[in-house]
Amino acid sequence: MKFIQGNVACAEAAVAAGVRFFAGYPITPSSEIAEVLSRKLPRVGGKFLQMEDEIAGIGAILGASLAGKKVLTATSGPGFSLKQELLGFAALCEIPCVIVNVQRGGPSTGLPTSPAQSDVMQARWGTHGDHPIIVLSPSSVKETYDLTVRAVNLSESLRTPVILLTDEIVGHMYERIEFPKKGALKLTERPKPEKDPNKKYLPFDTDSPADIPRIANFGEGFRFHVTGLVHDLDGFPVNVPDKNEALLFRLHEKINARRKDICMVDRHRLEDASVVLCSYGATSRSCDQVVKEARAKGVKVGSIGLKTVWPFPDFVFDELGKNVETVIVCEMNMGQIVREVERAAKGRFKIEGVNSVRGTMLTPMEIFEKVKKC
Amino acid sequence: MNILKLLKIRKKSKELASTYVFSRLEVTLSGSGGQGMILAGKILAEAAAIFDGKEAVMTQSYGPEARGGASKAEIIISDGKIDYPKSMRVNVLLVMTQEAMDKYGKLLDPNGLLVVDETFVKDIPSNIKNVFKSPFSKMAMKILDATIVANVIALGAVVALTKAVSRESLIKSVLRRVPKKVVVLDRMAVDAGYKIVDDSGFKWSCNENT
Numbered sequence: 001m002k003f004i005q006g007n008v009a010c011a012e013a014a015v016a017a018g019v020r021f022f023a024g025y026p027i028t029p030s031s032e033i034a035e036v037l038s039r040k041l042p043r044v045g046g047k048f049l050q051m052e053d054e055i056a057g058i059g060a061i062l063g064a065s066l067a068g069k070k071v072l073t074a075t076s077g078p079g080f081s082l083k084q085e086l087l088g089f090a091a092l093c094e095i096p097c098v099i100v101n102v103q104r105g106g107p108s109t110g111l112p113t114s115p116a117q118s119d120v121m122q123a124r125w126g127t128h129g130d131h132p133i134i135v136l137s138p139s140s141v142k143e144t145y146d147l148t149v150r151a152v153n154l155s156e157s158l159r160t161p162v163i164l165l166t167d168e169i170v171g172h173m174y175e176r177i178e179f180p181k182k183g184a185l186k187l188t189e190r191p192k193p194e195k196d197p198n199k200k201y202l203p204f205d206t207d208s209p210a211d212i213p214r215i216a217n218f219g220e221g222f223r224f225h226v227t228g229l230v231h232d233l234d235g236f237p238v239n240v241p242d243k244n245e246a247l248l249f250r251l252h253e254k255i256n257a258r259r260k261d262i263c264m265v266d267r268h269r270l271e272d273a274s275v276v277l278c279s280y281g282a283t284s285r286s287c288d289q290v291v292k293e294a295r296a297k298g299v300k301v302g303s304i305g306l307k308t309v310w311p312f313p314d315f316v317f318d319e320l321g322k323n324v325e326t327v328i329v330c331e332m333n334m335g336q337i338v339r340e341v342e343r344a345a346k347g348r349f350k351i352e353g354v355n356s357v358r359g360t361m362l363t364p365m366e367i368f369e370k371v372k373k374c
Numbered sequence: 375m376n377i378l379k380l381l382k383i384r385k386k387s388k389e390l391a392s393t394y395v396f397s398r399l400e401v402t403l404s405g406s407g408g409q410g411m412i413l414a415g416k417i418l419a420e421a422a423a424i425f426d427g428k429e430a431v432m433t434q435s436y437g438p439e440a441r442g443g444a445s446k447a448e449i450i451i452s453d454g455k456i457d458y459p460k461s462m463r464v465n466v467l468l469v470m471t472q473e474a475m476d477k478y479g480k481l482l483d484p485n486g487l488l489v490v491d492e493t494f495v496k497d498i499p500s501n502i503k504n505v506f507k508s509p510f511s512k513m514a515m516k517i518l519d520a521t522i523v524a525n526v527i528a529l530g531a532v533v534a535l536t537k538a539v540s541r542e543s544l545i546k547s548v549l550r551r552v553p554k555k556v557v558v559l560d561r562m563a564v565d566a567g568y569k570i571v572d573d574s575g576f577k578w579s580c581n582e583n584t
Binding site: 001028 | 415416419420423429431433434435436437438457458459460462
């Protein structure tokens with residue numbers, strides 16, 4: 001039994017999930033992840049590198065990942081901005097990696113020690129081009145551990161960058177946690193190619209659009225090319241409309257085909273709710289408190305906590321019953337996910353937002369005020 | 375430091391074995407960055423979560439300064455699951471500096487208890503009913519010849535006043551969290567905090583007040 005903060009849980013989970021390479025640049029409020037990994041990784045045969053900046057940090061982990069290591073880097077808003085270019089490279093070249101963003105107030109240097117959830121859209125669209133992305137958002141220390149393991153697993157099995165989007169509250173919050181026993185964790189590995197001397201090795205070839213390409217690790221005897229240009233099945237640049245389209249379709253299909261499995265959602269007291277609170281990360285805790293207090297007063301409130309923010313779980317809103325009149329989206333930003341909820345709701349419910357950009361958590365009181373007005 | 379004096383402090387103290395009876399106790403420890411409020415918060419929350427078997431969460435607020443600036447640790451202790459991890463109505467507020475007093479004083483519940491380090495806090499709002507004052511930082515210097523344990527003395531006093539956790543759990547938690555070279559000092563600091571409260575005869579019951 002341990003009493004630790006979210007950031008430490010993230011670092012512990014990374015090691016347990018098989019991460020053996022970290023490169024990054026410390027930044028509040030994420031620094032403890034680097035601090036703990038700098039001590040732990042060398043002891044398990046891993047490597048820790050403090051780089052000259054955040055760009056070099058993600059560059060180094062992508063190199064290590066191509067060489068076969070499970071990798072992770074951690075940062076906050078300002079550093080996350082710097083990582084965007086190579087995040088796109090990882091998405092196109094299908095390089096498994098986990099990027100942790102412990103969100104703080106922005107824009108720019110913003111509020112270094114205060115929480116925010118204002119990078120949700122950046123996590124989705126921060127890098128240019130149509131790219132798929134998986135973004136997970138924990139609301140407790142235990143969930144930080146679980147979702148870090150899940151992030152590493154998803155990035156490996158789907159060969160895609162995965163973003164763990166936490167915030168200063170969850171990152172610095174101390175809670176009790178029991179680590180899973182050694183061997184109890186289910187870990188997944190990236191698919192490996194088989195050597196066939198009669199066939200040319202095509203690293204980006206798949207049997208179906210939803211399949212994961214069997215890209216070899218560097219140094220394992222396969223010769224191939226990795227480029228940020230749109231590429232052919234052999235990895236070399238190509239510009240043929242059909243092939244361009246096929247690559248982009250396949251990148252999206254590998255996530256879309258598994259949407260239901262990737263999307264993790266906490267549903268709470270929805271059975272008879274007329275008002276549903278939708279949130280993610282630390283804000284889910286405020287919403288849970290509201291549900292508890294409102295129910296005690298006989299107000300029919302339920303909640304949806306998005307552990308997976310991207311791909312957006314539209315189906316959750318399709319499944320809401322006729323009793324639901326209003327969905328209130330609670331977030332520590334000016335209103336980002338509320339637009340997704342509006343889209344997914346297809347006009348079936350009234351959508352409201354409760355927002356905070358003051359650098360403190362949304363209080364149950366202010367959410368409850370909104371509930372009362374519904 | 376005078377060891378004999380310390381041993382004298384360690385000896386007595388009759389306290390009730392029971393801890394608080396409260397569904398949700400909110401304690402805020404505040405002071406200046408570097409005074410050890412966040413460490414004290416970890417010690418208290420860990421005492422509750424690990425050694426008392428209760429639910430406990432600690433969150434922190436601090437400024438971007440490397441040292442200085444108002445800093446606070448918010449601890450929630452509960453018998454049931456804790457959803458909202460921040461304070462809603464602070465039952466117990468420790469203030470170690472005037473800045474923290476001015477900034478966080480208004481968070482205290484009208485029936486709550488204010489614990490003040492008189493060394494640095496001179497101006498206490500007159501509307502606060504329940505106030506326990508003691509010069510923790512001066513005492514740290516006087517009794518243990520080390521200002522660095524002022525936080526643990528104050529924490530000892532807070533626990534003695536509130537029974538937020540059991541004394542045994544607090545001591546176990548202190549021993550687990552503080553750096554090895556100051557373990558003995560901090561262990562004594564806990565007793566000093568208890569003694570200050572014992573000697574004062576001050577009584578406060580969170581149960582009567584809510």
